[in-house]
Structures are given as C-alpha cells and as structure tokens.
Amino acid sequence: MYDLATFGAWAEFAIRWLHVITAIAWIGSSFYFIALDLGLHRDRNLASGADGEEWQVHGGGFYHIQKYLVAPSQMPSDLVWFKWESYWTWISGFALLTAVYYFGAEFYLVDPNVMDLAAWQAIGISVLSLGLGWVVYDQLCKSPLGKNLNLLMVVLFGVLVLMALFYTSVFSGRAALLHLGAFTATIMTGNVAMIIIPNQKVVVADLIAGKTPDPKYGFIAKQRSTHNNYLTLPVLFLMLSNHYPLAFASEFNWLIALLVFLMGVTIRHFFNTVHARKGTPTWTWLATAVLFLLIMWLSTAPLFQTEEPEEAQGPAALRFAQAEGFEDVHDIVLGRCSMCHAAEPVYGNLLWPPKGVRLETEAQVARHARAIFLQAGVTHAMPPANLSWMEDDERAAIRKWYADATGG
16 A cells, blocks of 8 residues: 555654664764773873873863773772664664665665666675675784784775775665665674674673783774774765765765765864874865865766666566556656756756656656655655645645555
8 A cells, every 4th residue: 555655754764763863872972982082191190090081071060080991999880881872873774774775675776777686686785795794894803904903994995995896886876875884884883792892891701800801802992993983974974875966876976985984084083183182183174175075076077877778667667657647647747846857957056856866757757656656745845845836636646646556
C-alpha cells in the first residue's frame, strides 16, 4: 500500500534524528577529551600523583580536572565509560543506511550507468565492504607499520583512495560518497568497541588486581583515538554530501572525497596544535581554503552524468512507468517541476537541478516516483512555495498513480 511510503518517510526521519543526536554526543565528547588531553598542564608536581591538570569554567561553575596515567591510589566505584555514544551512532547509522539505501536500493544505491547490479548484489557489496574495511584497517594497525605513525597514516590514506575509486565505480554517486563515510565511521566505531574500550578494561582489571598495566595498551588506544580525531570531520562531510549534488554528482566525486579527508587533517591540526599550546598554525586555514577552492573547481567540470537510457530502468521504475495515469503525471511533472529539475534549469539563477534530480524524461520521472509522491503528492513541499501553481487535482493524480503502481 502506498501508505507504507509515508510510514517509511517518518521512520527514516526518526532514525535520522537518533543518528544526529548520538553523533553530536559522540563527536562532542571526543573533541572535548582530545582538547582536554592536549591542554593539560604537565609541568606541575601534583601531590595526587596525576600526570596533569587543568582548571575550566563552564555554566557558572569551576572544574578541576586531573589525568592519571595509571590510576589514583584508590579506584573509584563510579567510573564513567564513554562508549555508547559511539555504539549508537553506528547502530543508528546502519539502520538509516538500511532504510534508505537497502530498501530503496534501486532508487538510491544502484545506478545502471555505473554498474548494472541487482539490489541484492549491491547490498551484499555494501555490507561486505564495511566489514572487510575494518579487518584490513585493524590488521594494518597491528602490523609493523603501526609502530611508524606517519607511514601508517600514508598507507591508510592509500586505502581510502582505493575505496573511493571502488565505491564510485560500483554505486551511484550519492551512495558512493555516503558509503565512503560509512566505511570510515565503521572503522571509528570499531576502534572504540574492539580496541579502546577492551584495552581500558584490561588496564582497569590489572590495577584492581594490584598489577602494573602493560604500557602498550595505552599506546594502542591513543593511536586509535588519534585516528578517530582526524577522521571525524571528513565523515561529517560525507554523511551530508547526499544533499549536495555538487559533491556527489561530479565525475570527480572520488577525488573530491579524498580532498575532504585532507581538509579534515588541516583543520584538526590547527585545533590540536592550539589546544596543546604549541602555537597557532594559521597556514592550515590557507591550506584548507586552497583545498576547498580545488573542490569547487572539480565539482563543475563537468557536473552531471549523461542521460540514463530507458532500458537501464529497473523493475520498480518500469512498474511506475507502466502504471495507470503515468502519462498524465509525466505531463504534470514536466509542466510544474522540470523548469528547475532539468539538465539546464530555466528558472531563476539555477545552474543545476536541485539535489541533482532531473525530471525531464519518462525514465527519470519513474525513477524518482517515491520522491515525487512524498514531495508533491502527500505534502506541498514541492514545488517550493508552489511557485509553478500545481493544482490540488494534479496532486491527487500523483497520489492515485502511485497507489495504482504500488497496489495501495
């Protein structure tokens, strides 16, 4: 029934909201603790035996924070573990990936012009790539390369290059950048769940037992935490990229994604250096600006893929194209929407179709059936402010067509 589309849209909204909330919590605590660790005063001989301390003020109160490399003389019973923010960010993110890209594989995951995959094949590639990505990354960190942090970072960037090329040669542009973000986010949560928290538990258990913890556990946890710190900003960009066709619809989308990772490094280097009181490397902002200008240039050269052929449409799109009322709906969309959603928009100062959605041919209208139904049939979100004067009976025709195609 077509009501499932409305329910699905609200489910996506709820999952996305959960994802954003947990991601804010995770990123906030991660950035805070990195800044705190870098900013600790370690030149003071503290009576408590702590490695460093810092005084902070927030919300009208003063906080005296101390960091112990080993542990205080007595282990506190109410030790707080920062882990569920990370876990729920990944869980909600994977749930959103499933709701949007797996259930809507034909519309969002698969692009026949890139690789003509069945939905199950594309989903299988997606799941396997996320799992194998963590395994490869983890093994590289545990290899002799892990002892040379700079060389390891170069090798890991090479892995990202290969994954960017892989995803853009398999999935739609929108899905490719999203998957590169999910690939990286899986590594970040894997670091927390598989390395950082287990290592901390080993250290705590040794301290409770009166043993001296092996310093390797702290080194490994710090290494993975540093990786997470530098990967956070690129992941945020990639997760938001599906809203910006300038990023995902360019033929250089893979290179844009890689430049974003470099921007993440330059931005985090600035803040990490400042927090560590080692100066103010303003050159990083110039480097970031140059990288961003390069991204802007790449995004417009040229922007969109060529017209998708009719025979490239999957079974779901064909079903919508063959449903009763499709010809009328195509005429409605052509008259009310295509002035913006066209290869060369004629409305206002638009240089490209919003979100990269083109609604000129019958194949394109059928491919975006669900979005048309939700945006112009169920709601009045499109056309924006009803600038093209879509009538109520036209919206009703869209709803009836969608219901006929889905059996609703």
